[in-house]
Every structure is written in structure tokens, then in C-alpha cells.
Amino acid sequence: MTARIFKPAKSAMQSGMARTKEWVLEYEGAVPRQIDPLMGWTTSFDTRTQVRLEFATKEEAIAYAEREGIPYRLDEPKPRELIRKSYADNFKFGRIGAWTH
Template sequence: MSARIFKPAKTAMQSGAARTKEWVLDYDAAIARQVEPLMGWTSSADTRPQVRLEFATKEEAIAYAERYGIPYRVDEPNPRHLVRKSYADNFRFGRLGTWTH
């Protein structure tokens, strides 16, 4: 059973960077999910993918995986490009865009 170590991205429903500072260790599923015949729900006998561990640094997550002999892969985060723009820039005299009204 392997694990994935990554830094979660900002969700589309938030404007801040909450819960994106930690590194997360998620387990990969060892066996495939099956459709339960009675209700039609998907289920699995493997409970490890339900575990999500959070660490302050990438090195702590790697040390944990190595300490317990968990094979892992590290997904580096993509850099986030912040564009700082003032509301007043929409009405600036020398602005490049054209007015639509």
C-alpha cells in the first residue's frame, strides 16, 4: 500500500488560503471498490484511504512514511501567482481596457 504526500490546493469556494499550509499524507486504495448488491452503494473492505494525516512540513510527512515503511510519492505544489489589483484601477485615467457602457 502506497501513500501520496502533497500540499492541498485552495478550494473554489474560499478566497483565503485556509487549510492549505499543511502537508497531507493520503493512502492509496489497496483493493478496488465494489458495488453493494442490496443498496447499490460503493463500498470497500479497505479502511486506510479514509485516513488523512496532516503534517506541518514535507520533511515530517516523509519521516513518518519512512519510519513505518510506507512507500510514498511526493507531489510538489504548483506556484500560485497572485495578482494584486486595486478596485480604483478599474476607473483609472490611463487604463488599457475599453469601457463597455
Template sequence: MSAHIYQMPKNAMQSGKARVQTWVLEFEPTEAKRADPLMGWAGSGDTMQQLRLTFPSIDAAKAYAERVGIAYHVTLPAPKTLKIQAYADNFR
């Protein structure tokens, strides 16, 4: 059983920074999804895919994974770059 730890990305529809500092631990799928013959919905018998644990910091997420004995890998967020421009630059 392995897990993926990453930081919540900012929603494209929000301008604030709410829930951006939250770190998420999600379990990797252990079996492939298959289509249900009656409804056609995709599903599997792996119930660990339904879990999504949130932590206030990356250290807390790592400590939990190590305490429970879960192998994990961390994806760090890309560095943010600001493109500074002025309104007057539109008329140059």
C-alpha cells in the same frame, strides 16, 4: 502499500490561510470499489483508504512514511501568482 503526500489546498470559500500549511498523507487504493448489491453504495474491503494523516511539514510526513516503511510520492503545490490590478484600470 503506497501513499500520496500533498499540501492541503485553500478552500474556494475562504480568504484566509488557515490549514494551508498542513501536509496530508493518504494511502493509495489497493482494490477497486464495487457497488453494494442491496444499497448500491460504492465500497471496498480496503480500510487504508479511510486513513488521512496530517503533518505540520513535508519533512515530518516523509519521515513518518520512511519510518513505517511506506512507499510514497509527493505532489508539490503549484506556485502562486498574483495578478496586480488597480480599480482605475477598469476605465482605461
């Protein structure tokens, strides 16, 4: 069973960067999930998918996986692109787009 080492993305629900600084090791599912016929819930017999280990650095996560003999896949985070915006641009003379208020 392969593990995935990655840095979680920022939540779309908030503007903060909480819980995005640490690296995470999660196992990928070996068997597909099934729908329970009685309740309709999604179930799986693979309990390793419930394990989520957090590490301060990428090197710690890789060292743990190699020490325990866990095959892993490393997903590097994409660099964050900042878009410079100015509040004054909403009111400039040559503004492109319709003015609504």
C-alpha cells in the same frame, strides 16, 4: 500500498487559505471501489484509504513514512500566481471590453 504526501489546495468555495498550511499523508486505494447492489453506495474493503495524517512540515511526513516502511509518492505544490488587479481599471478610458451595468 503506496501513500501520497501532498499539500492540500485552497478550497474553491472560500477565499481563505485555511487547512492548506500542513502536509497530508493519504494512502492510495489498492482495490477499486465497488457499487453496493442493495443501497447503491460506493463501497471499498480497503480501510487504509480512510486514514489521513497531517504533519506540520514535509520533512516530518517523509520521516514518518520512512520510519514506518511506507512507500510514498511526494507531490510538490505549485507556486501560487497572484494576479494584480486594481478597482480603478474598471473605469479607465482605454478599457478593453464592453461596459455593462
